[in-house]
Amino acid sequence: MPPIADFDQMSCPTPRRQHERVLLGHGSGGKLSADLIQRVFLKELGNDVLSSLEDSATLALGSLEPAVDDARSGPRIAFTTDSFVVKPLFFPGGDIGKLAVFGTVNDLAVVGATPLYLSAAFILEEGFEIELLRRIVISMRHACDQAGVTLVTGDTKVVDRGKGDEVFITTTGIGLHAANHALSIRNARPGDQIIVSGTIGDHGMTIMSTREGIEFETALQSDTAPLNDLTRAMLDACPSIRVMRDPTRGGVSSTLNELATASNVGILLDEASIPVRPEVHSACEMLGLDPMYVANEGKLIVVVAEQDCQSLMKVMKQHPLGRDAAVIGNVTADHAGMVVMRTLVGGQRVVTMLAGEQLPRIC
């Protein structure tokens, strides 16, 4: 009989072996993604700003002399980039162009900046229909108008057929910090409340509904939306917000796990309070998925001090994008680094970070 494990010595998960090739899971936003970022990107490129891994880098732009790292000398700008490789290109509620604009706008918004300028770099596959490209670009224009940003520079590359997938778009954004918000994923404190701005999983399950071999019919729509107007209203009303983050790839679970780790706090969620659309719920049940791991493209996770929670909730609920906002849990001093959920039937479970990709469970 093997010895009982010594729990005092129990360490955090150590990968048995490191994958030698990039797997789909490395792009899932879960632990494999984190592993790749840690092992390759941060190890080789790490610096204070990059390693902070906020949704946007915050940069102080002074004049060239004195030194650039004098954080007080010029405006503070936010800077963020994302590539968009979504399939299908057009889906209920949006398209890759809209996503590419709003995704970057949101990363700027959640660090408290006002999004101003975007760049867009297109990687086109030879043979892609120009009419589809035009539709995407028109959608980007509308998205820019809606978010109040200007697309000021771009690039286009064409790759051989079979070496790309119709179109990939990388947007990069610049925003301006209005004031010295203290927003950071490191700022959550015990007692703080955790708010989600609306129903979770809408985007991911909309995309999943089109996936070959899995497809199902539903009236679901992606929630893709620009959050900067909402975040502006929230920060105006409640400058003491501690953390904002958009739970995209990897879903709410991943965001909350990152938060718990970065702030070194515990998180306790109440399953019953988490808003999930019936169709998202059903589709997740059908495929054996958990909406906590499903991507959102127009939702916020907000951490706020308890005393400000109700006023903030009021502001959020008055905004069309925060109508379904809900307090889903609170920050604890206990079980630091872990996210725990009180389940519907009164039990508890730990909500971990997604391992690789979330796979449809069949058995």
Place this chain on the structure above:
Amino acid sequence: MPPIADFDQMSCPTPRRQHERVLLGHGSGGKLSADLIQRVFLKELGNDVLSSLEDSATLALGSLEPAVDDARSGPRIAFTTDSFVVKPLFFPGGDIGKLAVFGTVNDLAVVGATPLYLSAAFILEEGFEIELLRRIVISMRHACDQAGVTLVTGDTKVVDRGKGDEVFITTTGIGLHAANHALSIRNARPGDQIIVSGTIGDHGMTIMSTREGIEFETALQSDTAPLNDLTRAMLDACPSIRVMRDPTRGGVSSTLNELATASNVGILLDEASIPVRPEVHSACEMLGLDPMYVANEGKLIVVVAEQDCQSLMKVMKQHPLGRDAAVIGNVTADHAGMVVMRTLVGGQRVVTMLAGEQLPRIC
């Protein structure tokens, strides 16, 4: 017998039909690229900054109030993006990572800005070897160090095998304008001199030497290099420089044609003065290509007033990246919008923009 054409009515080339699909030529940096940008991107997204089509957008960052478009209120920053899809990933003289850093650094440098911050977005193909990714990332670190820039934010996406090509990298850069340089592709004036900072075609022919079906042996190396130190020295010595541009995709011809069009001037080149490495010359001869259309990754085209030309040349020649600088021609009032070359044997020809891709001529 058909009528003789009425040359007074001769219009600029009107495409017989517009391609319905993206062709490789749409990424060549030549007329097809320009056509796509005009028809799709500028038509749908055009605004003053984007439509200026400089290598980097120049943005004035004031405080949020008063209005952002008040060009005097804050520092002027340069903002540029490029995707890198080069094959092979590693080539003599460089790799995709180096190229991705220097390419964006150079686009900032040629508008007169000091490159400061980069973002990098990776699109990885499932199955790509992580060790190769690491080598690329290490090379990016060295390149950042060499260029004096900091990579502050990034993104990683993974696409299904067969839907990408190992790795694509999109870098976006922010630079700070030190002073109010008057650099613009619209600024060339008759009488100005045209300088190239060194031998042309090195990068493109190095890449071509590895291309399947075409490959040849040579000691050629890509010229990929960060030009910001050189441009800084040049601008310090000669603030009156009118235009700087890095002749990348589409080569020197495309850059000069753009310049002639944008500044509405003619350009007269002297073929004998254009520096071309013997191996580049030979490889071009072998394949029936013209080095004027071949990409460079560490070269500048500079337009400067005649009276400043010699002092600028002196500064350039003292810099390792400008050692082989040469005056290759001058700006004329005649034949506005056209680039004309006085050939080796004393004739003249018009140097047009590349139509689609430059194809090896065999017959």
Place this chain on the structure above:
Amino acid sequence: MCLGIPGRVVETFIEHDVMMGKVDFGGVFKQVCLNLTPDAEVGKYVIVHVGFALQVIDESEAEKVFEFLQHMDDLQELRAGEEDANVEGAP
């Protein structure tokens, strides 16, 4: 094992000589093989596993757990009453 979920048959049809149906899982619709459940009709609920209906749900049986819980409540009240009455010896 054997993830199975309940859904309502909204349509039946024949494909490749096999009875198929469209099933509504709370607003999510999926085609399902009804070959194993000859009794499945439009409006009935079935348990579906990997695209196959395994059984038609017996709605009256489904109630029983709640009847049982109701019964427990009654017992509880009864027992509470007993406790109130402070009667010993009850099983």
Place this chain on the structure above:
Amino acid sequence: MCLGIPGRVVETFIEHDVMMGKVDFGGVFKQVCLNLTPDAEVGKYVIVHVGFALQVIDESEAEKVFEFLQHMDDLQELRAGEEDANVEGAP
């Protein structure tokens, strides 16, 4: 038509029973079929088209155009001399 460029044979070898060579085109090396030019030896120059050497360059013939130009110069000088002499009736 028929892009052909001169290069120097630096190596010969047999592949699939065919004489092949490595040819130096000014620092750029390419494998070339030498089957059509049995006289091609290492050190000789050949004209290459689509990977085939068409002919070995006749170096003495190659000089002739320059000899001709030289001759023209001489003529020119001669003629210039004549002009200086202001002699008429020259052809």
Place this chain on the structure above:
Amino acid sequence: MKFQAEYRDLVAAKKLQRAIGEIVTQPWTIMEVCGGQTHTIVRYGIDELLPDEVELVHGPGCPVCVTPLELIDKAIEIASCDDVIFCSFGDMLRVPGSRHDLFEIKASGGDVRIVYSPLDCLKVAEQNPDRTVVFFAVGFETTAPANAMAVWQAKKRRIDNFAVLVSHVLVPPAMESILSSPNHRVQGFLGAGHVCSVMGYEDYEPLATRYQVPIVVTGFEPVDLLEGIYRCVRMLEQGKIGVDNQYARAVKREGSRVAQGLIKEVFEVTDRKWRGIGTIPHSGFRLRSEYERFDAEQRFAVGDVQVRESSKCISGMVLQGIHKPHECPAFGKECTPEHPLGATMVSSEGACAAYYNYGRLLESHQPSCSSTLAGKPAIVPLPTD
């Protein structure tokens, strides 16, 4: 969703929790056979709701977990072939073979696809007439009619570029194997509801009698589980043996005769190896000879793959209820869901993964003492998108 939401009800759960507490008088060990039930238990923290007297142990009821290593390796070998499209249920893709998993094969260029239903493979086969579509036909009795239908249809519709790699296992022989093991601790069973939907529960009655255990056929929702446990505890307390049916809304005593007929048409009973347990006689299905041309093992001649299991992994003990996952020295260390050492860590219904994912890391019902984990965070905060 009707027939689901009402079974996730807090009040109903609390009533059952109290009812169990009221009837239990001594310690009982109950095995839920099915991985889906394990999943519900840990996802809803149901074991926390139980009185200390009731211990649940997790049985071998996850086909992903029990598929033997050599079959995974065969799947990998087949999926690596050039002209093959290898189709599988999603959760098989991450199961580690001796060297690789199917995800890695996909990353190396294999055409590996996730399907929702075996019937989807026939479409894929028809769309790709010049390639062979191989379906990884794993599963318990529940999945057998679906897989049988795919093979039967392929034959009928003459879809010859279709084959199945069969790894079908049967529940009753596994239960018997556990009950006949000298170390076993199981006093009562929760029977696998969906297996019984197909097969009925007549086969369980002799088992209950022979080994003198109560068996309660149980559903998959929290209230189902709690009621099943309640019924099982009641039988144990009352000394009753036999088969009870908590899941009567989906299970009849005789099961589905149609489904059973389809299974018998295509499959026949055979001995099968179970990962971590070993060969159990008459515990699986294989294709009947009339269908053997659809047998991927024969078509690809991958008959004799030799493998060796990790020596650290105690998943066999776990699957038999002899040990709990956290008693394994590799648990949460070398063995995690990202890098599973054994199959029970792979599938989300696998007992080890369930324990890991739902926080059984520390065998505490209170997560508050988990601060030993917080020393060096392993989770990098990601700029998620």
Place this chain on the structure above:
Amino acid sequence: MKFQAEYRDLVAAKKLQRAIGEIVTQPWTIMEVCGGQTHTIVRYGIDELLPDEVELVHGPGCPVCVTPLELIDKAIEIASCDDVIFCSFGDMLRVPGSRHDLFEIKASGGDVRIVYSPLDCLKVAEQNPDRTVVFFAVGFETTAPANAMAVWQAKKRRIDNFAVLVSHVLVPPAMESILSSPNHRVQGFLGAGHVCSVMGYEDYEPLATRYQVPIVVTGFEPVDLLEGIYRCVRMLEQGKIGVDNQYARAVKREGSRVAQGLIKEVFEVTDRKWRGIGTIPHSGFRLRSEYERFDAEQRFAVGDVQVRESSKCISGMVLQGIHKPHECPAFGKECTPEHPLGATMVSSEGACAAYYNYGRLLESHQPSCSSTLAGKPAIVPLPTD
């Protein structure tokens, strides 16, 4: 590069320019047959160096230009097939067929590849045994031995998944066709140097005699061209007919017997259609019957493609020297190198493309009067990278 740099010498060019000026006394029209020579002439602005008396007209010497439309359409049909790898020299890819060009086929999923040498196709064929590699075997006599060698090797090495789509044309019949046209204006020819490297120039001697023209076999460098023109003008001025050889460093009177033997082994003479000109008897090669199994037209049964040429295009007249490109009403308007209407606009050696690319837009030797172009710039300034 030796044997090249010295032929691009300014001083040498100036001497020859002066020499031509000195000997010319009346207008002469000379056709350079070969597209490579046309390329040199416009690339170096050689026609500007000539006295007004000497007019150059550009002949049908570009295989890309003269390949008939139906053959392009056949190529496109073959390249569109699923299991085909279609290989071609680079500049054929942009030649417009009736509806598409090969680049568009590639963009639509066809496997179209550029090769440097026909022999490269055999490698591709060996590497892709389950696909058919089709090579677009275009060219004049110069390319014929290379293409013959590929077919001959394929037979010898039993590379059965290789085929060629043959569009081989011959220079002397084309010259004769021009000379026998009632409208022709050609008084002397510059013979195609590389064609003669292979075939020699014995065949040109009867032509010169029959049509009473001087023919000067000429090379491809600027100094070659100028010397060839000088020699041709001298013959014209002196009333000489016959064949002179300016390109003696690469051309012998008898050509290359080895190459001719190889051609004869694989090909035989046939009638051929020339794009823009029509069918010229005995003006091309086809595969001999011993090699017909390598004939892509037979293998793919694309025998009867019907096409119609643009009615605007006067490339036939251009190819025969009757008109110059800029005399075409479509030139520079509907017809540009990006969107060629006729084949002579496609290849960079095509006369129309050469005129377009090297600024013959305005029939002026001074680019200074080109300001009519500047009204509305069509070239968008690109942020190149």
